[in-house]
Amino acid sequence: MAKVFIYPVTSLILSDLVARFGHKPLSAAMQIRERIQTAGLESPPLQVTPEDPKKGLKYAAVEVPSGVRGRMALFGPMVEDADAAIVVNDADFSFGCMGCARTNELLAFLIRTRGIPVLDLVYPRTEEEGIEFVAAIRDFLAGLEGK
């Protein structure tokens, strides 16, 4: 079983696919759940505090917008933890919304610099492309077995 970072990190479909093929998806679901369920109302709707953008300094300098650093505080450690990654480019809103384009660019870059196996895909727009899309993910995940 490998830990697979998925992008968009919020994609339930990708997360489900990774889990179905026997790996552990590194997605936003757990991070967000923890942030929502934490007691108190530090910063509703997410319990992100001004401390998080400071933690994000590990990934982006202080002149980078605070929202990027706050997001990196959540997503950065997952990239560090990943054994592999699946990146779906130009995904539709409904497939998994990643709010900040600048964070997305930084995440894509961090994934590349990790030197882990990465499956790069373009979001499918037709049924045929959809079948090829799932097949590509299946083959990639099958190749990760035994790691």
Next chain:
Amino acid sequence: MTTKVRIAQLSCGPEYSGVQKEIEEAAGAVDAEIFFPDLKLSDIQRDNALFGLDVRSPDLKLSIARARALVDGRVEADAVFIATCFRCAEAAIVRNELRRYIHENSNLPVVSYSFTERTTAGTLLTRMEALTTIARRRALLAREVQEGITMGVDSGSSTTKAVVMQDNRIVGTGWLPTTEVLKSAEQVIELALQESGISRDQIQAIGTTGYGRFLVGQHIGADLIQEELTVNSKGAVYLADAQHGPSTVIDIGGMDNKAISVQDGIPGTFTMGGICAGASGRFLEMTAKRLGVDITELGPLAMKGMSREVPMNSYCIVFGTQSLVNALAAGSSREDVAAAACHSVAEQVFEQQLQEVDIKDPVIMVGGTSLIKGLVRAMGDLLQTEIVVPHHSQYIGAVGSALLASGYIKGE
């Protein structure tokens, strides 16, 4: 009990910057509530295509769709708050275009703000208060004539001002540097009463504004305690005789600057802030001190100088001071340095704030800095227009307060 003012939030990043709580706290403090307009997934694509600004960030796409829903009336709101991360170029473009779009296509008051993780509820309070005032007190803001005998007190960060008005005329004024907030207020009230020949018990209603408005207001039993954005707008159009139609009010203050786009005396959009003290009256005060002149002499001195002769960037007050000292050490004349300081402040306000409001004539400059002729000239050059500085422009907050307070005479 008043109904809560519903402020629609269009934003990118505040949840992840840890400032969402601050936004909600500021809104709560003025009895308003923040909400996020609901949309269908299909609306987002359609509204973005119709809006025509192709951005990468999904949260910005969402903001665009929400703005269209507000303008189309699919979602009801009393006011709009646009917030994005400071330093994000894409967000800055969207923030500006949405503000303009909502302003031009609806009657909703709108304010935009770029935040950092250090933004606090206190910083946002005046903006939220102005939004709710415009939404809640349109009738009061429509008041065009001062009636009876009223007093306005403006407790600012640098100076405290008081004005006594009677039957639509200013009959007494008081002006002093702010030291102890209450003491300064008492002193200027005394000065204004003395000049007017009116006794305190003859005053029928009192209004307060400025940073010390709550403290002073409670102390003297004010009928109206209101933030300076709406009060200054009202005071400015009243004194400039521009109560009807569009106008733009610029107030370069001691601590922060305000640029307000006004329609029929009611603020539509406004910005408040300034990146650094370098872009404020404080820098000009410091310049005057360094040049060895009184602040009242800085304007005439600047009028004799050429700003182009001295490179100066007051983006930061420390850099500005450095330029100032270097220029004098290099032999520049005091006149040129004074002109450069005025130009630098005007340029900073122009670049950082005036890009966020629609500049429409007449442009009215108010506050103590409007008496610095060199600054007014520099601003006029940048905006390519004749700037209006009304009489008593330094008392603008006090005049606006006295005017609006007359709405409270006899339980009006």
